[in-house]
Amino acid sequence: MKRYLAPVVLSLATALAGCQSLPSSSSSSSADQPVTLRGTGDLGLIIERATGSVLVIDHSEHEILGRVEGLGDLSHASVVYSRDARYGYVFGRDGGLTKVDLLTRTISERVIQGGNSIGGAISQDGRYVAVSNYEPGGVNIFDAETLETLMEIPAVYTNAEGEQGQSKTVGLVDAPGNQFVFSLFEAGEIWTVDMHSTPPDVARYDAGKEPYDSLITPDGRYYIAGLFGEDGLSMMDLWAPEKGAQTILPDYGKGEQRLPVYKMPHLEGWAIADGYAFVPAVGRHEVLVANMTDWSMVDRIPVQGQPVFVMSSPDNRQIWVSFAHPKNDVVQVIDSQTRKIIRTLAPGKSVLHMEFTPRGEEVWVSSRDSDRVTVYSTRTLEPVATLPAHKPSGIFFTSRAHRLGL
Known part of the structure; x- marks a missing residue:
């Protein structure tokens, strides 16, 4: 059930206390070159996590167009895009929010907005960028054009002992x-935060124990949070939020021996195919299959390790699964x-x-420890290209600009 409004701090004229603007930085090879007249539909960014840089790539030509440096700690980085797919917003682990111009291959704007960031999202209308933080717990919202701070939402809650704390925020979409929409661990x-209302309306709902990541279904209806503190997942119907969250797949793993969890699955990589959800099982060598009509579990697919990403191809015919250490090659x-x-x-060492x-x-x-990205044909399942990269991790194409929840 909807419980009460969260405390919200609005700041329309000035940035948050502690927000620090940093000078723009770019690769020297790109800064001196004129902008090539071209579209952005087949561009993307690859995170180079060890060097605080990103590669701008053309996925039609399997080509690296340039490198943008000076993005800080990218050990757990993600990217969303502006509606015109020219700008990528890079969320760094050090609390950095960086706006990268893919055409000029330069940093357009950059701010440090928190102490430990875990991802972000861009609003449906493209006007707002939100960042989810571990430290301090909460969500900050920025003007997408200027990165001016517009709103701070502290993740304040009261624990079972009646003490007030600030929660880590995760699963922002x-x-x-x-x-x-986001979860509090x-x-x-x-x-939920309604950006149409003035001031934005913040509503909070009970969920399961320790939500650690989440996804939103492709149609934007269901928000589903994985639960680290209990078996099952917490699902909210955004068409009827007044019903609150319900637990789905509550029984998997009950009464059975679990393995140590080497890396938490990323639920944003869930596969939704043919009316079924393919779900990475926490601490198990399985992919779970749920019927999305009633969210009952209908199958368990044995796999070679603990799944991290379980992703469906755009035509839903294939499900690609990556794994946690030590079987992550x-x-x-x-x-x-x-x-x-x-x-x-076998793409290489440490597939991320x-x-x-x-x-x-x-x-x-x-493949982080092989310093490369491998391109596979989904028809032949054979490699068609490889590209060098410094400890690559996340790969984000501009097609994400036109999809919900990414």
Whole structure:
């Protein structure tokens, strides 16, 4: 049920106390060159996590166009895009929010907005960028054009002992109706922010124990948070938020021996295919399959390790699975109809991320400890190109600009 409004601090004229603007930085090779007249639809960014840099790539030509440096700690970085797909907003682990111009391959704006950031989102209308923070817990919202601070939402809650604390915020996504939705780890809550209202309306709902990550279904209706503190997941119907969150898949793993969890799955990489959700099982060598009609579990697919990303190709025919340490040098491909593994691939050491091209003819796979990105054909399941990169992790194509929840 909806409980009460969260405390909100608005600051329309000045930035948050502690927000620090940093000078722009760019690769010297790009800064002196004229901008090439071209579209942005086949561009993207690859995170180079060890060097605080990103590669600007052309996925049509399998080409690296340039490198942008000076983005800080990118050990757990993600990217969203402006509506015109020219600008990428890079969320760094050090609290940095960096606006990168893909055409000039330079930093347009950069601020340090928190102490430990875990991702962000851009609003449906493209006007606002929100950042989710571990330290201090809460969500900050910025003007997408200037990165001026517009709003601070402290994640304040009261624990079982009646003491007030500030929770880590996770699983921040954009939603229809110009909303942001996110979860509070310690508080066990889901909050929504309506950016259409003035001031923005913040509502909070009870969820399960320790939500650690989340996703929103492609149609923007269901927000689903994975639960670290209990078996199951917490799901909220954004068409009827007054019903609150309900627990789905509550029984998986109950009464069974769990393995140590080497890396938490990333739920934003869930596969939704043919009316079923393919879910990475926490601490298990399985991909779970749920019927989205009633969210009952209908199958468990054994895989070679603990799954981290479980991603469907754009046509939903294939499910690609990456894994946690120590078996993180392979990717397995599952046929979504037969639910059988059809190929095990070896892209390189320490596979971290995968990204399908917009129409799904290829998938790009980063291998951090092999310093490369491998491009596979989804038809032949054979490599078609490799690109060098410094400790690559996340791969983000500009097609994300036109999709919810990414």
